[in-house]
Amino acid sequence: MPDAAPAASLDTLLEGLNDPQKAAVVHGDGPLLVLAGAGSGKTRVLTHRIAYLVRTGQARPGEILAITFTNKAAQEMRERVGLLLGHSTRAMWVMTFHAACVRILRSEAPRLGYTRQFTIYDTSDSRRLVKRCLDELDVDAKRFTPAAVLNQISDAKNKLRDPEAYKQLQGSYYEQTIASVYERYQQQLHSMNAMDFDDLLNNVVACLELFPEVRARYQATFRHILVDEYQDTNHAQYRLLQLLAGKAGESPQNLMVVGDDGQSVYSFRGADIGNILNFQKDFPNAVQIKLEQNYRSTQNILSAANAVIGHNRNQIPKTLWTDQGEGDVIVVRELEDEHAEARYVVGEIERLVDEGVSRAEIAIFYRTNAQSRVMEDTLVRREIAYQVIGGTKFYERAEVKDAVAYLTILGNGQDVVSFTRVANSPRRGIGQTSLSRVINHASTMGIPVWEAAEDPMGVPGLGTAAVKALGRFMDTMNGLRAKMDEGIPVGDLLEAVLHETGYLDALEAERTIEAQGRKENLEELIEVAREFDHATAQDPGLDDTVDVFLQQISLVADADTREDDEGLVTLMTLHNAKGLEYPIVYLIGVEEGVFPHSRSIEEGTLEEERRLMYVGVTRAMRSLTLTHARRRAVFGGAPNYGLPSRFVAELPTDLVDRQGTASGWGAANVAAGAPRPRAVSSWGASGRSGGGGGGGGWGGGGEATPSYRTGDDVVHAAFGDGVVTGMQPGGMVTVRFAKDGSERTLLAEHAPMQKA
Known part of the structure; x- marks a missing residue:
């Protein structure tokens, strides 16, 4: 070990750690499994370990890859390591799996036939593309819902099964149909220069497996790899870590994983508890340390x-x-x-x-x-x-997704999903049939959808009105792309997009509470972009470009909104x-x-x-x-x-x-095994946005059940002002609420709601 730090400095770093924590922090070379019970100070161990590696000269900051599951956890880890070291952690790779993979792919994607400006599809984008594939293959979307099909595809990707491997599995008609959709879906993604979240991991794994020189370079780059919440990893993440750590005897395998098998609760997301249970079998030289002292709870x-x-x-x-x-x-x-x-x-x-x-x-x-x-x-x-x-997240709101799609198509003219989303939003006379003709023409000619839309006269079967509407739209979009190419700040570009496309004007014309709320959401998105511009101005290592901005917001996780x-x-x-x-x-x-x-x-x-x-x-x-x-x-x-x-x-x-x-x-x-009650099988069938039924009203029992008609204004105790949009058998009433634009089906007799 290089004699790089004064002993007093190291003593300070180890101060206050209990014996197992200290053993984990000062561990030498080789794989390390830290079983961190709830409240046992695992983040403290991880951050002190990183600081110890740098302070002792075992690794330079740029040789450390520290993986977390949320952006918030990564930010907290960066800040805490920075405080321990007393200097910037900018060179360290302290980030989520997906962020690390994006960073690698921005360099390596051309090896797999993508450009470096590939688009990242979120779940909604992916679901929309799956729906298109179902339609193209003439598959019944009622039996094979896009959400269910996408879930199967995601599960296959988590297990590193590409369409060909998935096809080889013995399966039912349902699974064979999924295989066909999966194959078409991947072809479409690739043709649009896009990846979904699962592809980010799988494509890095593919790069490391297919190109030994790439694998050797990243193994040499990351001398120490540390992983938080290891019990939540899936097979693809496990394989990625295995490739980066190298083989026993060929590399030190400096892989430290921290987790608690007792808190492995995400199998529905593909997490494999076997990764942590079998760690010592997969890495035979691994040392195991248990953190059992809890600093949170009473005995x-x-x-x-x-x-x-x-x-x-x-x-x-x-x-x-x-x-x-x-x-x-x-x-x-x-x-x-x-x-x-x-x-x-x-x-x-x-x-x-x-x-x-x-x-x-x-x-x-x-x-x-x-x-x-x-x-x-x-x-x-x-x-x-x-x-x-756990309610509706900011970046999942329709108007925010529209704005993001505008920015996406400006940067990636091959992105059919984003083009489809914005071409007629707000409505400008470009119907679904016209859009389909433009997309089919682009596919037939092998050109980006942007290029096809720029020449509407050349699109077979496009009516005169659609040609004019598309021409006006693309004139606006070309003007906006010119501004983007000039390098104006992302916040200014986004503001220009929302004004020049008529999006904000359309919301203003609605004159509703919902439209006002959507405007406020878009104003908040502009503020997000301005904060990004400010951050990039302060950090010369970051590019103030649309694709970097989109990359950052696409990686925001649910837990980060707390x-x-x-x-x-x-x-x-x-x-x-x-x-x-x-x-x-x-x-x-x-x-x-x-x-x-x-x-x-x-x-x-x-x-x-x-x-x-x-x-x-x-x-x-x-x-x-x-x-x-x-x-x-x-x-x-x-x-x-x-x-x-x-x-x-x-x-x-x-x-x-x-x-x-x-x-x-x-x-x-x-x-003692008494008879079980009737299973409550419908619990969890729909989330909070699906509304709810029973429950005592504001005044409790004795009041007459109110009668509603479509169009009635109502006030709900939790959801606020709304309007009745429909009635259903059994006393159910559907209400659209102004606060978030959601529709909920409620039981009129028990809902805490009254006419306004």
Whole structure:
């Protein structure tokens, strides 16, 4: 080891670390598996390890690749390493898998037949392209929905199966059809110089496998690779790391992975728990270090978590402990139904706030998004401010996606999906038939769609009106492209796009609350672009170009949208809760069929549900309350009578204060194998945007059911002003809400809603 740092400096770096943490930080060459239990300081270990490598001269900043799963985590890691080292971390590759792959592909993409200005397709873009492929292949889109087909394609890519490999699998007619669509989809992506998120990983893997000189260069570049949340990696990510780390005996294999198999809860996204469970088999020289001291929770909470996860067979055993004392016992409260459950939780929150607790210290977790509605209604009625994590994200809003598509087609004239999205938005007389003719002509001639649209007279079958409309549109677009080529700031370009295409004028002409909200979203997007311009002006290493701007915003992850607000109670699903912590946690709906979810019972994935329970329990710092209801209505239908979750039975009795148990069903009945309740199979079938059904209205029971007609103005307790857009059998009413433009189907009898 080079003698590059004064001993005192290194002592300071290692100060305050416990023995296992210190062992991980000072580890020498070779693979290292750090099993980091919940709240055990894994980020501290990672950041100190990076700083230690630089401080001791084992690696220069540019020789370190540190991988995270969110942009927020990467930013936090960069900042913390910078503080430890006292200088910039700009040369380090501290970023997400996708960002690292984009950076590699901006250099290597031409080897695979792409230009360096390739477009990155998000899920909506990909779904739209899949729909086109389904239409071209004359496949029934009702039986093969674009979302379902894309999910199958993504799963294949996560497993590194290209269309040819997917075809070779023995399968049903359904799978054979998926294979045909997959093949067409990849051809179309490549012809449009575009990649979806999965391609970013797969194409880097392909580069490293196909070109030994590329593999050797990046193996030499990254002398040390560190990976956070390793239990969440899929097969493609595993293969990428394997290629970068090199083979045993040929390279030091300086790969450090940090994770917790007990928190592997993303199999539905392709995560493979086998990656962490088999790490020492895949890397035989690997050292294993367990971080079991918890700095977050009381011992009672940790003992409960240890007891629950102990029922899983497929795990690497670890025992969390703390020196922070035993703390309060865990409260398990049984309630009559979901409304009583919500009233109880909200009542407890009111009591805590009266005692001086900040609302920001309190979180409510649930298994599925659909469970939040009754809780939200109750919070609204009691006038308690709250935030829901996991709603519609900024970059998923239609007007924002339109603006991004305009910028995309300016930079990449081959992008058919972006062209299709913006050519008639706002409406300018270019219909779907005309668009199809332009696209087909471009495909037939083998030219970019931009080039075909520039010469509308040359497009067979295009009517006179469409020729004129397309000509005017392309004149505008060529003017905007000229501005882009002049190198004007992205913020100015985006503002010009929205004005000169008539997009903002069209919103202004609507004169609705929804249109005003969309304008405000676009103003916010311009602000995002201006912030990008400012950041690039400060950092000479960044290019102030449209494609770099689009690359940055395309990589924003869901978890990065979380807001910290001093005055808000936080609501979220257990999956969204991973990685967070709150002093006071309420975990609602802990019932068989709800949690564990009925689907997991049917599919045999109970161990993952139990890991999700472990995640939920270990988010709590000092107070944890679990609630379950004797009956629960699903979307306002007939109530399902339920048992307490088996996870309740797995809690040690001496750690639990059971309250309100009036029914004959107790945790012991579940453990003893009592008859299961009817499965709540429709929970989670639709997200929060799908609305919801049952639930006591503002005044509770006795009022007459309001009668609605299409066109009625209404006010909803949680969603605000809206207008009735349709009626359905069974007392269901569809309402379009002004605040976010969403449409929700509600049960009129129980919805907390009244005529305006």
